[in-house]
Amino acid sequence: MSDGIRRLAAVLILVAGAALLWLAGQHSHDAEAAKNDLDSTVAYAREHAASSDPRLKATYSFERGGWVYVHLEGDPATVGFQHGYLLAKEIEDAFPAVQAGMVRSTRRDWAFFRQVAREMLWPKIDPEYQQELQGIAEGLNARTGSQLDVYDIVALNSFEEVPDYYVPWLNKKEKLAGAPNLKSPGNCSAFVATGSWTKNGQIVIAHNNWTSYMNGERWRIIFDIQPAHGYRILMDGFPGVIASDDDFGINSDGLMVTETTITQFEGWDPNGKPEFFRARKALQYASSIDDYTRIMLDGNNGGYANDWLLGDRKTGEIAQLELGLKAYELWRTKDGVFAGSNWARDPKVLKEDTPEFDPNDMTSSPNARRVRWEQLLNENKGKIDVSLAQQMLADHVDSFEKKTGANERTLCGHVDTTTRGVSVWNWGAFYPGGAVQGKAADSTMAKDMRLVARTGHPCGEDFLAKPFLAAHPEFAWQEPYLRDMKAGPWTEFRSGEMPAASK
Numbered sequence: 366m367s368d369g370i371r372r373l374a375a376v377l378i379l380v381a382g383a384a385l386l387w388l389a390g391q392h393s394h395d396a397e398a399a400k401n402d403l404d405s406t407v408a409y410a411r412e413h414a415a416s417s418d419p420r421l422k423a424t425y426s427f428e429r430g431g432w433v434y435v436h437l438e439g440d441p442a443t444v445g446f447q448h449g450y451l452l453a454k455e456i457e458d459a460f461p462a463v464q465a466g467m468v469r470s471t472r473r474d475w476a477f478f479r480q481v482a483r484e485m486l487w488p489k490i491d492p493e494y495q496q497e498l499q500g501i502a503e504g505l506n507a508r509t510g511s512q513l514d515v516y517d518i519v520a521l522n523s524f525e526e527v528p529d530y531y532v533p534w535l536n537k538k539e540k541l542a543g544a545p546n547l548k549s550p551g552n553c554s555a556f557v558a559t560g561s562w563t564k565n566g567q568i569v570i571a572h573n574n575w576t577s578y579m580n581g582e583r584w585r586i587i588f589d590i591q592p593a594h595g596y597r598i599l600m601d602g603f604p605g606v607i608a609s610d611d612d613f614g615i616n617s618d619g620l621m622v623t624e625t626t627i628t629q630f631e632g633w634d635p636n637g638k639p640e641f642f643r644a645r646k647a648l649q650y651a652s653s654i655d656d657y658t659r660i661m662l663d664g665n666n667g668g669y670a671n672d673w674l675l676g677d678r679k680t681g682e683i684a685q686l687e688l689g690l691k692a693y694e695l696w697r698t699k700d701g702v703f704a705g706s707n708w709a710r711d712p713k714v715l716k717e718d719t720p721e722f723d724p725n726d727m728t729s730s731p732n733a734r735r736v737r738w739e740q741l742l743n744e745n746k747g748k749i750d751v752s753l754a755q756q757m758l759a760d761h762v763d764s765f766e767k768k769t770g771a772n773e774r775t776l777c778g779h780v781d782t783t784t785r786g787v788s789v790w791n792w793g794a795f796y797p798g799g800a801v802q803g804k805a806a807d808s809t810m811a812k813d814m815r816l817v818a819r820t821g822h823p824c825g826e827d828f829l830a831k832p833f834l835a836a837h838p839e840f841a842w843q844e845p846y847l848r849d850m851k852a853g854p855w856t857e858f859r860s861g862e863m864p865a866a867s868k
């Protein structure tokens with residue numbers, strides 16, 4: 366008997382048993398309670414049967430400091446199955462929140478995103494990642510009976526690139542009257558430093574993720590992936606998504622990777638490869654800055670266009686890859702610092718890929734944070750280490766108003782506190798978004814496959830959903846999804862570590 370048939374038989378026996386109990390209980394229970402008993406027995410039987418699946422042998426997860434750590438190991442289909450199974454609860458919680466945001470902002474229904482996933486994205490994904498995505502849908506189904514299929518999962522994976530890159534491109538192409546005002550997002554504050562800039566001369570890399578709080582409070586997964594091919598990966602991430610996607614990760618051959626998005630980026634290549642797939646592939650297979658650049662350029666679709674900040678701990682070299690669609694630039698140094706806060710700087714990228722962006726408007730969030738990064742990094746030249754990086758990610762200085770107080774212009778962003786919002790991203794007054802978590806590492810930590818991470822605002826302040834929604838009824842549509850985003854402690858994670866209870 367195959368494992369599958371054996372599992373099915375076990376489920377059927379349990380279901381039959383539950384049905385008998387249900388019949389026997391007709392006299393004493395009311396029908397609804399008995400039906401609930403039956404449902405929960407079926408759910409238990411399904412989960413119990415799946416938990417003995419041999420694909421789950423090497424995998425485990427635990428929670429610490431507000432993060433969910435998952436260890437995934439094996440061939441692509443197995444890694445996917447483990448991901449879907451272990452994070453089933455988190456995927457089923459995150460999926461409707463992401464879906465609601467995508468549908469609402471674009472005024473396109475979910476069938477549209479499924480079609481884009483199936484027809485445009487799927488055929489350009491390498492078979493190993495197709496298998497992993499399929500595995501996620503299967504693992505999720507095995508755990509909960511979820512009806513989400515692989516195209517739902519691919520559409521979820523594309524949530525940073527399809528709504529705000531492809532859809533505006535499509536609306537323009539189709540000359541859609543009254544199209545929604547869609548803007549590429551402005552995610553994150555980050556830097557990478559090396560040489561005389563850091564305390565020990567080693568590379569220091571740090572990043573805080575800026576998103577809607579609704580998405581960001583779910584961006585709390587630490588993925589430890591030991592793939593059958595390529596390098597081992599330690600990265601933060603989002604439930605159901607194969608790339609880090611915000612992005613912060615290290616691989617076992619010495620690559621240290623993060624990014625900030627390019628504000629007011631415009632453009633899409635329908636024949637290109639999805640960004641989420643290229644980013645994951647690059648983290649898994651790149652052994653150098655050149656490798657990383659080559660993989661990101663191969664089939665560049667313009668989606669989720671970023672300034673990639675890279676480090677190679679083997680050489681001490683760092684780089685900034687400004688990846689436009691029509692143009693790109695790569696800067697690199699063994700003694701310097703690159704910072705990002707959602708602005709492009711290459712003249713060609715500015716002219717061709719971000720025609721609307723004004724690099725001289727110092728009131729805007731990206732430019733104000735650029736000034737603040739320059740101040741902070743220059744003031745601390747030669748002293749930068751991971752603990753200082755953590756403080757920088759929590760910085761509340763507004764460089765434009767020259768005063769301290771969290772808002773949309775501070776490195777640790779709190780856009781919900783300001784009437785100004787961030788117009789270049791189409792975030793209105795009091796938009797519930799900003800810095801939602803932070804991560805940092807240095808070369809020594811990367812060598813040991815370690816990183817530190819904090820959930821919630823990197824400054825440690827809590828966001829509370831109830832009073833916010835009461836004060837801002839214009840965001841009532843988020844009520845089913847928006848919840849408290851409490852800051853956790855800075856917490857260290859390491860590849861291969863076991864849950865504390867089983868040590």
Ligand SMILES: [Zn+2]
Nearest residue numbers: 771777822824
């Ligand atoms: Zn803050």
